[in-house]
Amino acid sequence: xxxxxxxxxxxxxxxxxxxxxxxxxxxxxxxxxxxxxxxxxxxxxxxxxxxxxxxxxxxxxxxxxxxxxxxxxxxxxxxxxxxxxxxxxxxxxxxxxxxxxxxxxxxxxxxxxxxxxxxxxxxxxxxxxxxxxxxxxxxxxxxxxxxxxxxxxxxxxxxxxxxxxxxxxxxxxxxxxxxxxxxxxxxxxxxxxxxxxxxxxxxxxxxxxxxxxxxxxxxxxxxxxxxxxxxxxxxxxxxxxxxxxxxxxxx
Amino acid sequence: xxxxxxxxxxxxxxxxxxxxxxxxxxxxxxxxxxxxxxxxxxxxxxxxxxxxxxxxxxxxxxxxxxxxxxxxxxxxxxxxxxxxxxxxxxxxxxxxxxxxxxxxxxxxxxxxxxxxxxxxxxxxxxxxxxxxxxxxxxxxxxxxxxxxxxxxxxxxxxxxxxxxxxxxxxxxxxxxxxxxxxxxxxxxxxxxxxxxxxxxxxxxxxxxxxxxxxxxxxxxxxxxxxxxxxxxxxxxxxxxxxxxxxxxxxx
Numbered sequence: 001x002x003x004x005x006x007x008x009x010x011x012x013x014x015x016x017x018x019x020x021x022x023x024x025x026x027x028x029x030x031x032x033x034x035x036x037x038x039x040x041x042x043x044x045x046x047x048x049x050x051x052x053x054x055x056x057x058x059x060x061x062x063x064x065x066x067x068x069x070x071x072x073x074x075x076x077x078x079x080x081x082x083x084x085x086x087x088x089x090x091x092x093x094x095x096x097x098x099x100x101x102x103x104x105x106x107x108x109x110x111x112x113x114x115x116x117x118x119x120x121x122x123x124x125x126x127x128x129x130x131x132x133x134x135x136x137x138x139x140x141x142x143x144x145x146x147x148x149x150x151x152x153x154x155x156x157x158x159x160x161x162x163x164x165x166x167x168x169x170x171x172x173x174x175x176x177x178x179x180x181x182x183x184x185x186x187x188x189x190x191x192x193x194x195x196x197x198x199x200x201x202x203x204x205x206x207x208x209x210x211x212x213x214x215x216x217x218x219x220x221x222x223x224x225x226x227x228x229x230x231x232x233x234x235x236x237x238x239x240x241x242x243x244x245x246x247x248x249x250x251x
Numbered sequence: 252x253x254x255x256x257x258x259x260x261x262x263x264x265x266x267x268x269x270x271x272x273x274x275x276x277x278x279x280x281x282x283x284x285x286x287x288x289x290x291x292x293x294x295x296x297x298x299x300x301x302x303x304x305x306x307x308x309x310x311x312x313x314x315x316x317x318x319x320x321x322x323x324x325x326x327x328x329x330x331x332x333x334x335x336x337x338x339x340x341x342x343x344x345x346x347x348x349x350x351x352x353x354x355x356x357x358x359x360x361x362x363x364x365x366x367x368x369x370x371x372x373x374x375x376x377x378x379x380x381x382x383x384x385x386x387x388x389x390x391x392x393x394x395x396x397x398x399x400x401x402x403x404x405x406x407x408x409x410x411x412x413x414x415x416x417x418x419x420x421x422x423x424x425x426x427x428x429x430x431x432x433x434x435x436x437x438x439x440x441x442x443x444x445x446x447x448x449x450x451x452x453x454x455x456x457x458x459x460x461x462x463x464x465x466x467x468x469x470x471x472x473x474x475x476x477x478x479x480x481x482x483x484x485x486x487x488x489x490x491x492x493x494x495x496x497x498x499x500x501x502x
Binding site: 062080082084089101102105106109112113116129130132140151163 | 313314315316317319328329330331332333335336339340352353356357359360363364367370374380381382383391394395398402403406407413414417
């Protein structure tokens with residue numbers, strides 16, 4: 001008789017160490033599933049090394065698999081980049097993705113729409129130049145933010161509410177939880193942090209979404225994560241930034 | 252003996268009728284594969300009905316499958332939205348997607364990075380408000396465009412060149428053609444149309460990309476399509492717009 005030792009796959013996340021950003025959508029899945037993972041840049045940071053260097057080294061490394069931006073998830077030899085791509089892979093491998101083809105396509109559709117929403121949130125504070133400081137584009141940011149909160153955010157939230165209603169009101173896609181529910185939770189948390197007034201305005205009719213967010217927050221592993229110091233607090237380095245001058249519905 | 256008649260699936264594209272936009276990434280795949288398809292809004296338009304109404308009706312229709320934006324592809328009962336999602340489905344079903352898992356993940360990664368690039372191109376002429384005219388945000392557009400052409404576009408193009416080099420220089424992903432090659436072709440065409448000077452600057456070292464673009468253009472079905480009146484010319488309603496004041500590398 002032989003004993004067979006199966007070495008579990010090693011999950012390694014590479015993302016900026018001091019902010020939630022797009023990496024948080026991946027962290028939430030790993031935490032909800034209860035997968036042990038190495039958050040490489042944060043580990044380097046807490047060891048006194050520069051965590052950002054870990055990310056930059058990964059991006060500049062010339063390999064068979066060029067990378068443009070984090071988050072990046074490594075599973076042994078497999079390298080996955082682009083948030084919706086990572087979520088899709090994790091979802092399919094850890095029971096957080098639908099089975100039926102039409103629902104798979106709907107899940108990816110909504111995951112991509114959430115990614116579009118996240119990009120629009122980012123552009124409220126960086127409408128001109130990604131590489132420049134917020135303070136250098138504040139005037140344009142104020143204008144873009146008014147447009148976002150008054151014209152775009154209500155559309156996005158109503159659409160997400162419609163998706164949730166169409167599936168019966170409990171989960172975003174079909175009758176079981178998927179990565180889309182976790183991403184919806186995160187985007188609602190971030191919007192309320194960044195735009196307390198604008199979010200209240202845009203979400204006052206999306207009651208099913210609010211209830212979903214409360215249910216997701218109470219999932220045991222997620223609740224434990226959110227209460228731990230592994231959850232980086234929202235801050236003004238991330239995508240969801242609280243700048244009071246941007247939380248306005250009129251100029 | 253029975254005769255079995257297989258009714259071929261009917262492909263219906265729903266997209267704005269007077270511009271290439273994101274719909275063109277889908278049209279290129281349908282044309283390259285040689286799939287007959289109904290371009291519903293364009294057909295309505297050429298019949299004297301308002302083609303945009305077809306799109307708006309589709310988006311506002313409350314069904315089991317809420318939709319946020321075109322392009323939308325219908326295949327009998329299946330409804331697919333979000334460009335990378337549509338391309339993934341078409342690619343898998345029509346021999347334009349890799350088989351091996353690592354290459355599938357790489358293909359989706361690059362497809363999503365191209366989608367990000369397209370969004371950044373769009374924001375050069377609409378940095379403040381999606382729903383307002385270009386002329387009302389021209390000053391901010393000039394600033395954003397300089398940043399895009401000088402800082403962002405060279406990064407994107409070098410990354411796409413690196414992807415192509417890593418796969419051996421003939422196809423973007425692996426050793427066979429995928430939707431990623433067709434999307435890369437389209438984005439290069441659009442960039443050269445919109446920013447003749449900026450594109451020349453940002454792409455002067457990406458020689459493999461230029462060669463790929465030339466090879467794709469000569470694929471027989473694609474060449475026939477590009478020469479036909481089914482190909483809507485680039486214009487100033489789409490994503491790639493030629494505004495000379497935006498084609499500058501310094502303010």
